[in-house]
Amino acid sequence: xxxxxxxxxxxxxxxxxxxxxxxxxxxxxxxxxxxxxxxxxxxxxxxxxxxxxxxxxxxxxxxxxxxxxxxxxxxxxxxxxxxxxxxxxxxxxx
Numbered sequence: 217x218x219x220x221x222x223x224x225x226x227x228x229x230x231x232x233x234x235x236x237x238x239x240x241x242x243x244x245x246x247x248x249x250x251x252x253x254x255x256x257x258x259x260x261x262x263x264x265x266x267x268x269x270x271x272x273x274x275x276x277x278x279x280x281x282x283x284x285x286x287x288x289x290x291x292x293x294x295x296x297x298x299x300x301x302x303x304x305x306x307x308x309x310x
Contacts, residue, residue, distance in 0.1 A: 220286065221284055223242065225277040227271035231264050232264040240255060
């Protein structure tokens with residue numbers, strides 16, 4: 217049975233030492249198979265907005281356990297796009 221999993225990790229920002237949360241999704245064809253089709257879904261910088269690609273030494277990322285995540289249906293995809301555009305517009309107003 218094919219399942220999709222969400223992977224989250226956190227590390228400290230180099231500029232302000234605030235939290236950075238990153239995410240990826242991956243697919244398992246069954247319970248014992250390796251994950252395939254791994255896609256990065258982005259990072260959220262919770263404090264200052266610096267765009268760093270990952271933790272730098274001596275820092276390290278802390279990984280949370282994978283969470284089973286059902287894919288978004290095509291009928292709801294338009295809603296997610298609208299929410300994303302609204303979030304970008306709010307950020308530009310600041």
